[in-house]
Amino acid sequence: MDLIGNRTLCSVLRESAEQQPEKSFLHFEDQNGILFEKNYGDFFQEVLRFSNALLKLGIKKGDHVVLHLPNNMEFFTAWFALAEIGGIMVPTNILSPADEMKYMITHSEAVLVITEEAYIEKFVSIKCETPTIQNIIITRHQGKFEGVLNFNELIKNESVNNAHFPTVLSEDIVALLYTSGTTSKPKGVQLTHANYIFTGELMARTIALTPEDRTFIVLPLFHGNAQYYSTMTAIMVGASIAVTEKFSASRYFKQAKTLGGTVGSLFAAPIRMILAKDYDEDLRDNPLRLVLFAQAVAEHQLMQFEEQFDVKLLQLYGMTETVGIPLINPLFGKRKNMSIGRPSIGYEVQLVDEHGLPVRQGEVGQIAVKGIPGRTLMKGYFKNEQATNDTLKDNWLLTGDNARIDEEGYFYFVDRLKDMIKRxxxxxxxxxxxxxxxxxxxxxxxxxxxxxxxxxxxxxxxxxxxxxxxxxxxxxxxxxxxxxxxxxxxxxxxxxxxxxxxxxxxxxxxxxxxxxxxxxxx
Structure with missing residues (x-):
């Protein structure tokens, strides 16, 4: 048995809720600056109530359900409620237009949409073209909305009895994350319970997360980063989570202080946006001990960020398909943050040429990650066997990213294969x-x-x-x-x-x- 065992999202949440029901779990600041909080026990009970509501709506094990939501507390409830009954979450970008949503609903054969009032018209406009959708549930809405079910009303009188829930296994699919399409339609990445458990364990150990930590989420919850590196990491050790509805460069460290965040996760653009704001020396007094980041940031910007805000940065490398982070800079060893780090626990990483053969030291090659599909790597692309076979070869995932390795074993991102310029x-x-x-x-x-x-x-x-x-x-x-x-x-x-x-x-x-x-x- 590996470190995942037979655990599922349901079992790890249940364990934390039973061990520490009164412990704070979610801290949320909405776009109006209003704060909300839930402890582990209350959150788990809400998950069970919504699970029962979903079953009454006819949601069956294996059904796909679209979560078209901004960052809010109901996103977490829906995610874990679906996991409880064997449903499959399909989180989508609230900025996706109707045509893009039509494709993802049709491709996934989704039977339910969970969204908010601001996006209802988007789904009404494609109703005739998405016949698989049986119901729409609206969150954070008081009162009735014609033709739409209300989240609060659905769970108000529901039971917390889970004795009749379907059996859920660690290898079952629990989420379908669509990658951004560039020249073709988005591909649906299938993720299992085991994938999430592995990533949570890996990240918690890599960044030495403890139950006293609070991961700080400002990136969108529909994206793998917030799910993999922040949510699952916290749940695996019984830590808490702080979430903002939107990212604000000017308020990032103020929100971290208000919400008590200790470990953040950003991309390059938000880091630059924060640095572009007028500096307030009082922001050095913040609770963040570590900020994970991905994508290229100039060296002088990295130094400026760490100095101004008294926080350690760790660059990592991962993608939706790798699930976990195959490469990361060490927390306690030598940090070389212009690199994307060294191989992490549970992965083997090498650089290969166009024939799939390892390149020589110092040469540029495509990053290939070895793992187990459905456990440490994605299960595969939904309804796209050709793309799955092109990406997964003998348990090696070909990332499409070029890198080189220095003499100390640190990987340096060079470019996307498709972004290489031929001159x-x-x-x-x-x-x-x-x-x-x-x-x-x-x-x-x-x-x-x-x-x-x-x-x-x-x-x-x-x-x-x-x-x-x-x-x-x-x-x-x-x-x-x-x-x-x-x-x-x-x-x-x-x-x-x-x-x-x-x-x-x-x-x-x-x-x-x-x-x-x-x-x-x-």
Whole structure:
């Protein structure tokens, strides 16, 4: 038996609720700044009540249920209630338009939508095209809403008896997370109870989480980061969770202090946004001891963040499909936060060439992660056997990300395979050019893409956001690159922008930049 055993989301939550029913579990600040709190015992009872309500609505083991919710307490209730009865959560981005939701509902064959009043019209507009949906439940709404069930009314008089619940096993699918589509439709990543248990155990041990800690969630709950690294980590050790409805760069550390968060998780863009705000020295007095982060941040920005806010940063690497974090910087060893870390517990990681063979020391190769599908790696893509077979080969997951390894075994992200620029026979990592641009004192953030070029296959175009109040010319930035890069890596042109198209967690959508450029040329 491995460390997961036969445990499920239901069993680990039940264990904590029985051992410490009065202990605070969820602290939530809504978008109006109003605070809410639930202890383990009350939360578990609400989960059981909602589980019974779902069963009465005809939700069966294996049914898919869409959670189209902002960060709120009901998200957690719905997630764990579905887990109790063998249902499968399909969390979606509240910014997804109706067409995108139609695809995910149709593809997953979802039978129920749980959402809020602000998004009802979106689902009404596609009702005729999504016949599998039998009901819609609305949360945080007082009173009745025509044609929609009210969450509070459903659970008000429900029983907490779980004797008649279906049998749920650790290998059962419990969530379907759709990855962002770029050139194709989003793929549905199937996750099991075992996946969540493993990730919680792995992260708790890696960052030395204790029951006295409180993970601090400002990233969207529909995303794997908030589920894997913050929620499950806390539950596995009986810690508590602090959640904000929305991320606020100006209030991040104030909210951490108000809610008592000790371990945070961010992406590169939110870190830059926090640094761009006027600094208040009082913010050094905050309870955060550690902030996990992913995606590239300039070295001077990392140093500034740690110094100003007196908090340790740890860069990690993971994706929806790896579930856990195969690479992370050590908490107590040498931190090299310009790297994405070293292999973590439970994974083997290597770099491979286009034939799947390991590359030599110092060479760039694709990150491949070895694990067990359905336990330490995703189970597979839903209704997409070809994509599953292309990604999972003999228990090795091919990530599509290029990296190199230094002499101490630290991995350094180079670029997405699809973001490598081909110029006159040379392979150029956009990430490297972005890093050089980010070192210029006037540059806040940079994104680099390849654009069609008749002579050299691709030319290099950079998009740049300047620091507030800063000015610099295109020529000066190109000269800055010439002094630090080989001639063939220097951008051909630079366009200044006020913001980039981004995913819900702040990741730059380079495919949107490419498409916008191509549209202007057609």
């Amino acid at each position: 006159s026979g040379e392979n150029i990592a956009a990430h490297e050019v972005e890093g050089v641009l980010a070192k210029h004192p006037a540059v806040f953030e940079a994104a680099v893409i390849g654009i069609p070029d008749e002579m050299r296959d691709e030319a290099i175009k950079a998009y740049v956001i300047l620091q507030a109040g800063a000015t610099v010319s295109e020529e000066a930035l190109i000269e800055h690159c010439r002094e630090r890069l080989a001639k063939f890596k220097v951008p051909d042109r630079i366009e200044f922008m006020t913001d980039f198209p981004r995913t819900a967690v702040g990741k730059i959508q380079k495919h949107v930049l490419r498409n916008s450029y191509l549209m202007t040329k057609n």
